Amino acid sequence: MVLFFSMNEFKLIENFQEILYEKSPKNNEKKVVGIGDDCALVDLSKKTVVTVDSMVEDVHFKRWYDPKDIGFKLTSMNASDIASCGGVPKYGVLSIEFPKDLDKDWMLRCYKGIKKGCKKYGFSIVGGNTSSSNKISLNLTLFGETKKFLSRSGAKKGDLLFLSGETGLSKRGLEILLEDLPMNKKLVKTHLNPIARTDLGKFLAKYGTSGIDISDGLLQDLGHICEKSKKSFQIFSNKIPINRQLKKSLGCKKKALDYTLNGGEDYQILCTIPPKHKVKAKKLGLIEIGYTQIGSGIFLDENKVNDSGFKHF
Amino acid sequence: MVLFFSMNEFKLIENFQEILYEKSPKNNEKKVVGIGDDCALVDLSKKTVVTVDSMVEDVHFKRWYDPKDIGFKLTSMNASDIASCGGVPKYGVLSIEFPKDLDKDWMLRCYKGIKKGCKKYGFSIVGGNTSSSNKISLNLTLFGETKKFLSRSGAKKGDLLFLSGETGLSKRGLEILLEDLPMNKKLVKTHLNPIARTDLGKFLAKYGTSGIDISDGLLQDLGHICEKSKKSFQIFSNKIPINRQLKKSLGCKKKALDYTLNGGEDYQILCTIPPKHKVKAKKLGLIEIGYTQIGSGIFLDENKVNDSGFKHF
Numbered sequence: 001m002v003l004f005f006s007m008n009e010f011k012l013i014e015n016f017q018e019i020l021y022e023k024s025p026k027n028n029e030k031k032v033v034g035i036g037d038d039c040a041l042v043d044l045s046k047k048t049v050v051t052v053d054s055m056v057e058d059v060h061f062k063r064w065y066d067p068k069d070i071g072f073k074l075t076s077m078n079a080s081d082i083a084s085c086g087g088v089p090k091y092g093v094l095s096i097e098f099p100k101d102l103d104k105d106w107m108l109r110c111y112k113g114i115k116k117g118c119k120k121y122g123f124s125i126v127g128g129n130t131s132s133s134n135k136i137s138l139n140l141t142l143f144g145e146t147k148k149f150l151s152r153s154g155a156k157k158g159d160l161l162f163l164s165g166e167t168g169l170s171k172r173g174l175e176i177l178l179e180d181l182p183m184n185k186k187l188v189k190t191h192l193n194p195i196a197r198t199d200l201g202k203f204l205a206k207y208g209t210s211g212i213d214i215s216d217g218l219l220q221d222l223g224h225i226c227e228k229s230k231k232s233f234q235i236f237s238n239k240i241p242i243n244r245q246l247k248k249s250l251g252c253k254k255k256a257l258d259y260t261l262n263g264g265e266d267y268q269i270l271c272t273i274p275p276k277h278k279v280k281a282k283k284l285g286l287i288e289i290g291y292t293q294i295g296s297g298i299f300l301d302e303n304k305v306n307d308s309g310f311k312h313f
Numbered sequence: 314m315v316l317f318f319s320m321n322e323f324k325l326i327e328n329f330q331e332i333l334y335e336k337s338p339k340n341n342e343k344k345v346v347g348i349g350d351d352c353a354l355v356d357l358s359k360k361t362v363v364t365v366d367s368m369v370e371d372v373h374f375k376r377w378y379d380p381k382d383i384g385f386k387l388t389s390m391n392a393s394d395i396a397s398c399g400g401v402p403k404y405g406v407l408s409i410e411f412p413k414d415l416d417k418d419w420m421l422r423c424y425k426g427i428k429k430g431c432k433k434y435g436f437s438i439v440g441g442n443t444s445s446s447n448k449i450s451l452n453l454t455l456f457g458e459t460k461k462f463l464s465r466s467g468a469k470k471g472d473l474l475f476l477s478g479e480t481g482l483s484k485r486g487l488e489i490l491l492e493d494l495p496m497n498k499k500l501v502k503t504h505l506n507p508i509a510r511t512d513l514g515k516f517l518a519k520y521g522t523s524g525i526d527i528s529d530g531l532l533q534d535l536g537h538i539c540e541k542s543k544k545s546f547q548i549f550s551n552k553i554p555i556n557r558q559l560k561k562s563l564g565c566k567k568k569a570l571d572y573t574l575n576g577g578e579d580y581q582i583l584c585t586i587p588p589k590h591k592v593k594a595k596k597l598g599l600i601e602i603g604y605t606q607i608g609s610g611i612f613l614d615e616n617k618v619n620d621s622g623f624k625h626f
Contacts, residue, residue: 038394038526039362041462048361049352052406052442052454059410059445081351093365095408095452129365132372135447139408141365141454149354213351 040126042091042143050143051081057135062178067106068113069192070138075117077215078142080196080267084213086150086205089123089198093141097133110138121198147205150271154210155229155292159272162286164197166243167218171263172250184249194267203284204271211271217262219305221270222298229272234299235290261300353439355404355456363456364394370448375491380419381426382505383451388430390528391455392509393580397526399463399518402436402511406454410446423451434511460518463584467523468542468605472585475599477510479556480531484576485563497562507580516597517584524584530575532618534583535611542585546611548603574613 055061055074075092082089094114098107118125123142173191176184197213204211210229212221218240222233240260247256272292273281282288298305368374368387388405395402407427411420431438436455486504489497510526517524523542525534531553535546553573560569585605586594595601611618 038465038524039364039398039400039457039462041398041459042361042363044357044361048355048357050355050404050406050440051352052408052440052452054408054410054442054444054452056410056444056446058447085352085354087352091363093363093454095365095367095454097367097369097450127363127365129367129452131367131369133369133448133450134371137410137446137450139365139367139442139452141406141408144352146354149352152351211351 040093042126044090044143044145047146047149048143049082049085049087049146049149050141051078052139052141053077053081054137054139056137063106063136065192067110068116071110071113071115072117072120072193073113074138074140075114075121075142076194076196076267078140079117079121079123079198080194080213080215080269082142082144083196083198083201083204084150084211084269084271085146086148086201086208086211087144087146088201089121089142089144091126091143092118092123094125094128095130095139095141096128097131097135097137099134099136100132102136114140121196144201146201150204150208150211151228152210152212152225153228154208155225155231155272156209156274157231157292157294159209159274159292160278160281160288161222161233161235161290161292162271162273162281163218163240163289164200164269164271164286165266166241166246166260167214167266167268168246168256168259168261168263169243170194170265171259172246174265176249182249184245186245187249190266194265196267197269200269200284200286203280204269207273207277207280209272209274211269214264214266214268214270216264218270219261219298219300220264225270225272226296226298229292230296232293232295232297232299233290234293237301239287239289241287353404353406355439357403357456357458360459360462361456362395362398362400362459362462363454364391365452365454366390366394367450367452369450376419376449378505380423381429384423384426384428385430385433385506386426387451387453388427388434388455389507389509389580391453392430392434392436392511393507393526393528393582395455395457396509396511396514396517397463397524397582397584398459399461399514399521399524400457400459401514402434402455402457404439404456405431405436407438407441408443408452408454409441410444410448410450412447412449413445415449427453434509457514459514463517463521463524464541465523465525465538466541467521468538468544468585469522469587470544470605470607472522472587472605473591473594473601474535474546474548474603474605475584475586475594476531476553476602477513477582477584477599478579479554479559479573480527480579480581481559481569481572481574481576482556483507483578484572485559487578489562495562497558499556499558500562503579507578509580510582513582513597513599516593517582520586520590520593522585522587524582527577527579527581527583529577531583532574532611533577538583538585539609539611542605543609545606545608546603547606548611548613550614552600552602554600
């Protein structure tokens with residue numbers, strides 16, 4: 001772990017430490033030591049969940065995006081993975097690559113976005129590494145704690161399938177952003193600033209049987225539960241929430257359903273819960289969209305969804 | 314965590330999983346679950362040490378290097394951080410970026426190098442992420458366990474300063490490699506294939522008072538202990554081991570001392586140990602090169618080393 005990279009002309013690492021470390025919410029607990037050492041020492045429970053995600057320039061973002069959004073989204077992507085496994089985020093380790101001539105304010109604002117995520121999701125950055133590169137790349141390894149690990153493989157026959165919120169917005173938001181379509185703030189904001197459902201982590205650990213976050217698209221991610229749990233799913237198009245502004249932006253309900261079923265990066269959670277906990281799930285705002293049955297594959301109303309997903313276009 | 318990136322034409326992720334996961338030494342212990350899930354579940358102790366390091370194309374390596382060396386070196390860099398804090402490597406999380414047109418065999422061979430590191434240092438890869446990018450970038454977050462965390466700040470007055478082996482070889486090896494100088498296999502190998510001193514982790518946790526691995530150079534890294542421990546160090550040039558082949562390649566003893574004091578990336582360990590444990594340290598092959606005293610700064614023989622390090626050229 002290199003905390004002081006030799007870039008004298010560019011004191012980003014000091015800022016990195018200053019902005020991300022010292023004011024992180026949990027460092028006061030004295031459970032983390034070793035900032036400035038080769039490693040950080042962290043106090044973890046026996047049930048630790050760990051994930052890693054990256055944001056790469058020109059793959060996940062353009063440099064003209066607000067860097068604060070980029071930093072925050074990185075934390076959301078990771079926190080979402082932790083939540084979907086029934087965990088609560090605790091510590092993060094950051095690895096950053098950037099061009100030597102990068103505007104200093106760009107990076108500082110990106111750090112602010114990461115810090116916003118630390119606060120929002122309640123974790124601390126405990127270590128990091130920086131390197132030069134010709135493009136910006138941000139890697140966050142996040143670990144959290146769970147009382148019960150929620151896998152993709154735990155769905156049982158009869159379990160109800162719940163969705164934590166509307167999907168498809170992010171996909172359309174990205175199109176608006178890159179193709180210069182008529183502006184819709186809600187959709188663009190969902191793409192740039194998705195919120196991870198860490199509010200659901202503990203509930204899922206307690207009552208869920210399987211879970212996944214929707215990063216690739218509702219059907220595709222449900223397909224992962226299908227495959228890993230060796231079950232079939234029946235879902236209903238009239239139960240799947242379609243965002244009004246998404247419909248308006250696309251100008252057609254059918255198209256909006258496509259986006260809802262196949263759009264990625266909304267970071268809502270898809271989970272299975274036994275019927276006896278249905279009321280509790282609904283109280284939390286979870287939306288029942290179908291159920292688990294024996295067999296394989298996904299049935300949308302009467303139609304089996306093919307392997308390549310549900311595609312109209 | 315994305316284990317199946319949508320690159321159908323390029324099944325690197327499947328290989329990633331196949332090569333790195335299933336045969337990892339510790340997965341059989343059933344302590345790791347969740348491969349293919351959003352997170353991995355790991356069983357960690359209360360005293361977990363964590364570090365992250367990266368290898369970026371054209372910054373840390375050239376694409377024409379043997380990819381197996383690159384993968385292995387990534388594990389050495391990280392394992393070295395863990396060892397220098399008195400830890401033993403346990404789990405790793407890998408984040409990889411690569412161009413879509415990268416030769417498949419390149420990446421497979423790189424995975425083999427990483428796997429070689431897993432075996433050598435006794436840890437398992439438990440999760441990962443891949444993304445496309447225009448250059449290759451490898452990020453490894455490694456966590457280990459320790460009985461006592463060895464910081465840079467623990468050196469006490471009277472402690473002896475030990476070095477785990479010869480340094481400066483890697484710097485010269487890099488020059489030979491890039492400047493087409495007369496070949497010296499030992500020096501080039503030290504640069505491409507450094508071995509982390511994980512054999513010392515437990516000993517350091519038991520008897521050490523401070524530790525650091527030499528990634529930036531002996532004097533520079535000793536400077537970190539100086540600063541953090543708020544102590545001064547007396548070191549002796551005639552006690553510092555100078556590699557014979559380094560001297561031969563440089564053609565001059567004085568120059569060889571410079572390389573030994575200032576060359577980075579050898580991944581030897583520098584540590585302080587109370588005099589009463591001197592015999593045990595020497596039995597392990599540690600080389601006594603000086604001692605800790607009150608005050609500040611480093612004294613090489615009679616000369617105070619200035620802030621910018623010891624430089625003849």
